[in-house]
Amino acid sequence: MSIRRLPENLVNRIAAGEVVERPASAMKELVENAIDAGARRIHIRLSGGGIDAILVEDDGCGIARDEIALAFERHATSKLPDAAIEAVTTLGFRGEALPSIASVAQLTLESRTAAGDGWAVHIDNGRMATAQPVAMTQGTRVAVNALFEKIPARRKFLRSPRAEYAACLDAARRLAMARGDIGFVFEHDGRSIFNLPAGQDRLHRVAALTDRALADNSVAIEIMRGTMRLSGVAGLPTFHRGMADHQYLFVNGRPVKDKLLSGAVRGAYADMLSRDRHAVVALFLDLPGDEVDVNVHPAKAEVRFRDPQFVRGLIVGGLRAALDAGGNRAAQPASAAAMALWKIEGGQIEGGQVPPFAATGGYARTANFFAAPQRRFDQFNALAPLAGQAVSAPTDAGALDAPLGIARGQIGATYIIAEATDGLVLVDQHAAHERLVLERLRRDASGSGVAAQQLLLGDVVEMEEVACDRLEDAARDLAVFGLEIERFGPAAMLVRATPAPLGHVDCARLLRDIADDLAAHDAPLSLPERIEHVAATFACHHSVRAGRVLSAAEMNALLREMEATPHSGQCNHGRPTWVKLDFADIEKLFARR
Ligand code: ADP
Ligand code: MG
Numbered sequence: 001m002s003i004r005r006l007p008e009n010l011v012n013r014i015a016a017g018e019v020v021e022r023p024a025s026a027m028k029e030l031v032e033n034a035i036d037a038g039a040r041r042i043h044i045r046l047s048g049g050g051i052d053a054i055l056v057e058d059d060g061c062g063i064a065r066d067e068i069a070l071a072f073e074r075h076a077t078s079k080l081p082d083a084a085i086e087a088v089t090t091l092g093f094r095g096e097a098l099p100s101i102a103s104v105a106q107l108t109l110e111s112r113t114a115a116g117d118g119w120a121v122h123i124d125n126g127r128m129a130t131a132q133p134v135a136m137t138q139g140t141r142v143a144v145n146a147l148f149e150k151i152p153a154r155r156k157f158l159r160s161p162r163a164e165y166a167a168c169l170d171a172a173r174r175l176a177m178a179r180g181d182i183g184f185v186f187e188h189d190g191r192s193i194f195n196l197p198a199g200q201d202r203l204h205r206v207a208a209l210t211d212r213a214l215a216d217n218s219v220a221i222e223i224m225r226g227t228m229r230l231s232g233v234a235g236l237p238t239f240h241r242g243m244a245d246h247q248y249l250f251v252n253g254r255p256v257k258d259k260l261l262s263g264a265v266r267g268a269y270a271d272m273l274s275r276d277r278h279a280v281v282a283l284f285l286d287l288p289g290d291e292v293d294v295n296v297h298p299a300k301a302e303v304r305f306r307d308p309q310f311v312r313g314l315i316v317g318g319l320r321a322a323l324d325a326g327g328n329r330a331a332q333p334a335s336a337a338a339m340a341l342w343k344i345e346g347g348q349i350e351g352g353q354v355p356p357f358a359a360t361g362g363y364a365r366t367a368n369f370f371a372a373p374q375r376r377f378d379q380f381n382a383l384a385p386l387a388g389q390a391v392s393a394p395t396d397a398g399a400l401d402a403p404l405g406i407a408r409g410q411i412g413a414t415y416i417i418a419e420a421t422d423g424l425v426l427v428d429q430h431a432a433h434e435r436l437v438l439e440r441l442r443r444d445a446s447g448s449g450v451a452a453q454q455l456l457l458g459d460v461v462e463m464e465e466v467a468c469d470r471l472e473d474a475a476r477d478l479a480v481f482g483l484e485i486e487r488f489g490p491a492a493m494l495v496r497a498t499p500a501p502l503g504h505v506d507c508a509r510l511l512r513d514i515a516d517d518l519a520a521h522d523a524p525l526s527l528p529e530r531i532e533h534v535a536a537t538f539a540c541h542h543s544v545r546a547g548r549v550l551s552a553a554e555m556n557a558l559l560r561e562m563e564a565t566p567h568s569g570q571c572n573h574g575r576p577t578w579v580k581l582d583f584a585d586i587e588k589l590f591a592r593r
Contacts, residue, residue: 032175037140041184046168048164051158054147063111105149108145109123114138181198203233228285228314232281233282236570237567237574240279244265247262261315268323269319272567273573404427406418426579431576432578437538441499451482451500463515470519482499
């Protein structure tokens with residue numbers, strides 16, 4: 001058999017197999033071209049998940065009439081001025097996207113430069129069909145219809161329009177997030193999904209694309225290490241989600257997906273979120289071109305870092321530093337939804353004059369309210385006789401000015417009520433205490449180590465052999481937390497000392513919890529990170545329980561310690577430890593405003 005060159009159209013189709021996997025990848029290429037063309041505004045319109053049609057319109061530099069044909073040739077690009085691949089700052093540079101997409105769809109491109117006239121070409125699955133003048137303003141419009149219609153082998157791998165749409169939305173979000181300076185409009189089947197003005201700052205752009213409330217529930221990240229810079233937005237731990245779908249990474253302005261991100265984020269939030277909850281983050285990493293290879297795959301947004309551990313450390317460190325600086329910032333102000341739960345005779349707070357049982361939501365809640373009248377009554381009765389003390393006498397005259405105010409009482413033996421200069425503060429005593437114990441353990445562990453309380457005889461705890469193996473492996477790290485254990489035969493551990501700050505400890509229970517924790521985090525986390533979890537377990541099981549009556553002095557001590565402790569705004573599971581009702585909110589409750 002003689003050797004022959006593949007026909008051009010076949011080459012393009014083969015390339016399309018890499019570059020154009022699905023509508024989202026075609027859309028991404030077109031939007032990247034618009035960005036590279038210096039567009040200020042980009043309009044994306046899809047129908048049928050992009051399988052039926054993708055339209056991308058921009059007001060960028062346009063393509064000159066006599067260069068349009070060249071744009072559809074393979075490896076023809078305007079983006080490699082000095083042919084130095086490492087120095088490329090545009091999103092594209094391979095010159096593969098347009099010919100690839102055009103080889104597997106009906107594609108119409110219309111374009112006009114500042115100096116020239118508008119010109120339109122239509123390409124039908126790789127064959128130039130028509131070319132003609134068109135009236136238009138400067139910019140480019142590309143319409144891709146009937147993707148893969150002539151290529152059943154590819155078409156059958158497409159998922160439902162819904163799923164394809166979701167992939168398009170994700171890609172569009174990432175591109176729009178990277179470029180707050182550009183205005184983006186995104187529509188699907190005639191519905192406007194987002195419409196973002198040009199020139200949005202980063203926080204507002206990220207919030208508009210994830211959750212508007214993020215703007216008030218996040219901290220800014222800004223950290224330099226060597227030649228690398230990390231900036232971005234990180235949601236407070238209380239602002240968590242059930243899915244890790246809002247975690248974004250941009251490397252030198254390019255959206256990328258990298259496994260490293262989710263691991264690093266998990267590490268940074270390790271002891272502030274429970275395992276099934278996820279933080280919202282958008283991180284922008286800028287580093288010299290030789291530290292990263294963005295060229296790993298022609299279309300999949302993968303990168304290869306020269307020193308992944310360093311990058312991981314930068315992300316964990318940057319997030320931690322930002323969350324520390326955000327410190328004990330309140331979780332959230334009492335949310336509108338929570339406010340609506342405060343019932344008053346005559347209607348809901350915000351609802352104005354809603355009669356008590358008219359609104360369906362209000363009715364349901366009101367019904368619940370009466371469903372357990374006895375319990376409520378009991379809780380109110382518990383309003384602090386504060387171990388016999390005069391409740392209102394401040395134990396510390398200055399405390400009223402403190403952010404969390406001065407303790408005025410306790411309800412349900414669970415919540416502390418405090419008065420601050422600007423309103424009422426409610427504290428969940430168990431959640432707060434748990435957090436304080438953890439921070440104390442952590443502080444001591446990173447210093448001289450947590451004090452150990454020696455047990456006179458040692459406590460033998462029998463457990464499964466694998467659990468013993470895990471504990472034995474971690475023994476040295478656990479000793480830093482004041483927990484001294486040794487192997488005691490194949491299926492038992494000997495506890496010699498326990499962490500002093502925990503006071504009396506149920507050794508068997510503690511060891512079992514730790515072994516479970518170590519098992520749960522076996523794979524994804526490094527040992528130091530797992531030990532962080534272990535510290536959280538210590539704290540959780542050995543803190544002031546809900547249901548304990550506290551003295552005024554104890555409550556005020558707790559409030560003061562919270563103010564002085566980083567991260568005290570949320571418990572180890574990401575729930576808020578305290579909420580505040582401003583006087584303004586209280587006035588609303590009483591219809592004074
Ligand atoms: P690449 O982006 O890698 O250069 P493409 O096949 O995506 O390759 O595009 C080929 C060329 O067509 C680009 O280099 C650019 O000159 C031109 N081009 C494509 N889309 C646009 C656009 N929206 N505006 C201006 N020029 C464009
Ligand atoms: Mg391109």
